[in-house]
Amino acid sequence: MVNELYKGDYVHGKRTKKPTYYENVVEPIVSKQKWEDCQYQKQRNARHYERTATYLFTNKLKCSKCGRFLGGCATTKPNKKKYYYYKCSHCKTYFNESDIEETFLGLMIEIVKQDELINDYYTPFIKSKLDNKQIDYEKQIKELDKQLDRIKTAYIKGILKIDDFEKEINQIEFQKDNLNKKWQEQKQYENLSFTVDDLLILQDKQEIDNFVKPEILLTNIAKWLNLSREERQRLIATYIDYLELEKKDKKIEIIKGNFRESYLKEMRYNHDNYDIPYNCNIFEDEYGYRLNINHEVKSKESARKYFDKLCSTLGSEYKLNYYEIDSDDDLIDVSFKPKSELEKIIRLIALENENKFKNEKLRFGVITIDLSDVKDKNGNSLYKDFFEKIRKVFKDELCDI
Secondary structure, eight states, X not given: OOSGGGGTOEEETXXXXXXXXXXXXXXXXXXXXXXXXXXXXXXXXXXXXXXXXXXXXXXXXXETTTOOBOEEEEEEOTTOOEEEEEEETXXXXXXXXXXXXHHTHHHHHXXXXXXXXXXXXXXXXXXXXXXXXXXXXXXXXXXXXXXXXXXXXXXXXXXXXXXXXXXXXXXXXXXXXXXXXXXXXXXXXXXXXXXXXXXXHHHHHHXXXXXXXXXXXXXXXXXXXHSOHHHHHHHHHHHEEEEEEEEETTEEEEEEXXXXXXXXXXXXXXXXHHOXXXXXXXXXXXXXXXXXXXXXXXXXXXXXXXXXXXXXXXXXXXXXXXEEEEOOTTSOOOOOOOSSSSEEEEEEEEBOOSOTTSOOOOEEEEEEXXXXXXXXXXXXXXXXXXXXXXXXXHHHHHTTO
C-alpha cells in the first residue's frame, strides 16, 4: 500500500526532481492516517529485516530532534575489530554503540536482574501452579525400557530387520530423553516451595543488596558484559520498546523511553492470575530513586507479617526498620522521620483502610534498610558517596522510562 491513490491523492512526476502533489482526486480506499501508519510500519519492518543480529539496539533508538528511528552501520578497523554506530539520516547525528551501552549500563543491569527473576523464579512458580497434577515420569520411562528390551529380543530372533530395529530404538530413546527432561523439571519445581511473599522477598533482597553490598553492582556489570552480543540484543528486544536519544556536548542523554507493552501486560496478567509481584512507582526519594509499592493492598497485620518474614529470611546482618505513615492529600509526599539518618526506603506497602466510614489519607507500611554500618575498604562510611554514584548511573536513565 505504497501508492498515494489508496488515500485518495495523486503524485504527478514522482520520479522527477519536482513532483506535483494533488490531494483528494479520487475516493480513498483507506483514511490518510491509516495510510501514514502503514508507511511508518513498513519502514520499521524494513529496518528489522535489513539489519543483522549483531546490532544490540536494533529498531530501538529514536532521534529526539525529528523522532525518526536510527539506522545501524558498522566499520572494521585494521585490527579487524568491528565498531557499531547508529545514525539519524535526517539530522546527521551519529551515536557510538559502545557509548550508548555505557550510558545505559544501569538500565541494562536492571534488565538482567529482572530477566533472572522471571526465568529462575517467576516462571517456575507459575508452572508449579499450572502443573498441580504430578506425573509419574519414572513409571513411563520404565515402560519404555521394557519396550527396548522387547525390540532387542525381536531383533536377535530375526523378527525385526536392522533398519526397523534402528528406527524403533531411536524413537524410544527420543521419548526417554523428553521424559527425563520433564522429570528433572518436575523435581526442581517440587523443591521450589515458594509463596507469593517469597517471590517478593527475592525482589526486595535484590534491591537491598544493591546498597549494602556494593560489590554486587560490579558483579552485575560483569554479568552484562560477559553475555554474548546475541543474548544482550535478545534482552533489549524483550524489554525495551524504544529509547529517545540526544547528544549534548558529545554526551548521550536519554530524553524518554518505554518498556515493551507486551512485557508490561504479561507482568500484569501474571500478577492478576498467579500473584506474581507487580510494583507501582508513584513516589521518589530525595535521590531520585523510584520507590517500589505493592500493587495490591495489604492489611496492617499481613504487612507486618511480611516485614517479619523478610527480616527472618535475610538474617541479622541486615538492619531493617518498619514504619507506618500517611501520605499527603495529593499523593506526592510520604516524608517521615526515620530512626537513623542513613536509611534507604526499600518498599512501600499500601495498607487497608480499617475505618471504612472515615475518609482517611492513604496509609503506607514503609520498609527501610539502615546503612550506617556500610563501610568502604578503608572503614569509612560509604553511604553518601555510594548513593551519589548510583544516582548518576541509575536516575538519569530510569526517570523517564
